[in-house]
Amino acid sequence: MTTPVTVRAPQPSGDYPLLSVQDLRVRFATEDGPVFAVNGVSFDLRAGEIIALVGESGCGKSVTAMAVPGLLAPTATVTGRVLLAGRDLLELTPKELRAVRGKEISFVFQEPMTSLNPAFTVGKQIREVLQRHEGLSKKAAQARAVELLQLVRIPAPERRVDEYPHQLSGGMRQRVMIAIAVACGPKVLVADEPTTALDVTIQAGVLDILRDLRDELGTAIVLITHDLGVVADLADRVVVMYAGRPVEQAEVHELFAHPQHPYTNGLLGAVPHREQGVELVAGRRLAEIPGLVPALRSDPDECVFAPRCSRRTDVCTSRRPPLEPVRPGHPAACFHPGEAS
C-alpha cells in the first residue's frame, strides 16, 4: 500500500473516554490446555475517534474485538474491564447485553458474502434491528432502511431494499452490513477486517463510508486490520499487537514517523514503498520478519517477540518488558526501543 500518512488533528477529548478497555485478558480452554489469546490489552476510545488494532494473523486482534461486545464462545474466559460510557459490559446479564448489542455497540464482520441472512430481503434485515431496538413501526423502519442504504451509498436504494443478499455484490453486501450495524446509531462500531474480503477499488469506498460515519454521526470505531495502508488512511490511533500483547501504542502519525518497537519496525519494513518499487530490480525482496508467531500456550514473563528479534539481549528473556512511554504519549513494550536504522 502506498497510501500516504494523513496527519489529522486529534479530536477534542471529552471528560471520560466513551469506550475504555482495561487490562483485557482472554483465555480459551481447549482439549490441549489453555490458550492465552489476549494478555492485558488496554485502550481508550473517545467519541468520533478511530482506533486501529494491528498485527499479523493470530496476534489476538480479532479476539480482542469480539471480547468487547461479549461475542466470544463460552469456552473463553474474559477478564478485565470493558467500560462503555462507564458501564462494564463484562458484568452485564445476557439480556442486558442483548439490549446493548446492535444499539450502543455494533459489530461489522469480515465476511460480507456470508454475513447476511439469505432467506430475507436486505430491507427486512435492516428493519429487524430497527423494530427490535427502536420500536419503529414497519413503515417507519422501511423508510429508515432506505435512508440507511443511501447513507452507505448504495445506488437506487428504494429498489435494492427489496432485494435478497444473493442479488448484491460483495461490496454492496458489506455496505448493507454496515447499514445494519449503524441503523440504531451506535456509539461504538467494531469493524473486524471490514475490507479484507473486498477488492481494492471497493475497499476504498467502504473506508470512505466509515470515515463519513465518524464525521457525520460521531461514531467511534475500533478497526481491526492487518493492512497498514488502511490504518494510515483512517485511524487516529494505533495499537500494535503481538502474540496477544499490546507492544506499542501511539497516534497514527507518530507511529508511522517514529516506530519504536522492533516488531512495528518490521511491519512497516514489510510494506512496499513506491521508491522501492522503482528500483525493484533483480529480485529484491521486501523486508520480512523471520520466524512465526509463537503458539500462545503460556503467558511467559519475558518478551514474546525476543525469538524473532534482532535487538535481543539477555534482559529480553529475563523479564516482561513493561508498556511504558518511550516518547511523549507513545508507549512501547521493549527494552531496546528505537527506530530502525
Place this chain on the structure above:
Amino acid sequence: MTTAPDGERGTTAAAPMSQPGPAMAVPPPRQRRSRRLLKRFFRRRLSVFGLVVLLLILSLAVFAPLFGSPSRNDFGAVLLGPSAAHPLGTDDLGRDTLARIAYGARVSMQAGVMATLLAMAVGVPLGLIAGYYRGWADLVISRFTDLLLAFPFLILAVGLAAILGPSLRNVVIALGISALPSFIRVTRGEVLGLREQDYVAGAVADGAGDGRILSRYVLPNAISPLLVQATVTVPEAIIGESVLSFLGLGVQPPTPSWGTMLSAAQTFLTQAPLLAVWPGVAIALAALSFNLVGDGLRDTLDPKATS
C-alpha cells in the same frame, strides 16, 4: 444460497423495464426467486406428471360427493364389472367402487397430510432445540430419536395403532409418531450447520435472542430440506394408513378407505379381481405422485443444482 449466474442478469436487462439515466447502473429487478424456482420445477416432466396426478387425486377427494354415495347398497348389483352406471363396478354389497375410491381418497389424504403435519409440529422444534443448544438436550432428544428409529416405520405404526385403538385420529397419531424421528434428524442436521453461519453470529452481534435467531435465521434457511422430507413422509403415511386399515387397525368399515377396500376385496379375489386392483392402483398412484413431486422439489431447491 446460490449466486445467480451473470447470464440471468443479461436476459432480464433486456426487459422493457430498464429506464435510462442514473438507474442504468443498477440492473432491473431480476425474476423473483419463486418464479425462477417454478420454472426450474416445470422443466422436469416426471415431476409435472406427479403434480398432475396429485391434483387429480385431490380433486377426487374434494368432489367425492359428485360420484354418489359410498354406502348405498344395491343387492341387485353386487360384484359387477365396470359399466356406465358404475364406472369401476360394484363391491360385494353392491356399493359403487368409484364413489368409495373417491371417499377413500379423503381418508388417505387426511391421514397422510395430518400425520406429516403432526410429525413436523413436534419434530421440528425438537430438532431445533437439539441442534442449536446441543448439550444434554441434544443427548436426550437424539437418543429418543435413535430409539424410535430402531423400529421400522410400519412396525412402529402398527404397534402404536394397536395400542391406541382403531380410528382415523389414532391412525394419524400412530403414523405421526412413526414419522417423528426423520424430522428430528433432518432439522437437527440442518441446524448444526446453520448455527455456525456468519449471519447467525451477526444476529447475535445485533442483539438478537435465541428465539429470534431460531425463528428468523435458522428455521427459514432449513425450510427446503424440511419441505422435501414432508413430501417423502406423506406417501409413507398414505401407505401406512392403508396398511393399518387393511389390518383392521385403522379406519373401520363401513367408512371407505383404500386399505379397508383392499382388505374386503381379498375374499372375492377370484370372482371380482378388479375390486382389489382399483384401491391398489389408487394407493400406488397417490404415493408415486407425492414422491415425484418431492423429487422435483428437492432438485429445484437444491442450491448446488445447476441452472
